[in-house]
Amino acid sequence: AQTVTQSQPEMSVQEAETVTLSCTYDTSENNYYLFWYKQPPSRQMILVIRQEAYKQQNATENRFSVNFQKAAKSFSLKISDSQLGDTAMYFCALIPSEGAQKLVFGQGTRLTINP
Amino acid sequence: ETGVTQTPRHLVMGMTNKKSLKCEQHLGHNAMYWYKQSAKKPLELMFVYNFKEQTENNSVPSRFSPECPNSSHLFLHLHTLQPEDSALYLCASSPPRKQVYGYTFGSGTRLTVV
Secondary structure (H helix, E strand, O other), X not given: OOEEEOOOOEEEEEOOOOEEEOXXXXXXXXXXXXXXXXXXXXXXXXXXXXXXXXXXXXXXEOOEEEEEEOOOXXXXXXXXXXXXXXXXXXXXXXXXXXXXXXXXXXXXXXXXXXX | OOOEEEEOOEEEEOOOOEEEEXXXXXXXXXXXXXXXXXXXXXXXXXXXXXXXXXXXXXXXXXXXXXXXEEOOEEEEEEEOOOXXXXXXXXXXXXXXXXXXXXXXXXXXXXXXXX
């Protein structure tokens, strides 16, 4: 079975600091897709960044980047120069194979950016 | 606003009531999903629809009845619910065969069963 694990239920950093959220996953497939979603208090789940497993290069979207370690099945999210608007729940998620439609989520990490 | 609209935003219902949740998207997506988000639990996939046909039912109790009349609309009919069904219900959609680019989610319906 495919699983996603986020071991940090809560994190808190000061504004402008860099923070890294951890995620590990398990799948037996070779081609799969990983995502980080952000859920602010408005409840809307917003896609932050995605990574294809067959790509070795780590994905980057402005202040957000990932450290994808395929052998270790690790997919961490780094937020640089954190802003107050980054305060949200962050979910790591997996589509376990090319044809799959099931997006498997981790438990989430509540991130608070303090002024 | 992402393009996926869910109504109502909040719903309180008794265990004997019948109510429906509505999800609407005009993104041209042909796949739609219902997820349940409970406190301190990962999001749980409930149902998947592709081109109006249900393709996955993740062992959901029959007191939850989905309906997809067309590719733009998805409903979740609720009846005889239990207090443990209280949760945030999220709808999502994705383009056909391009779900690997990620889903688009609505803001959810916060359901409280009393």
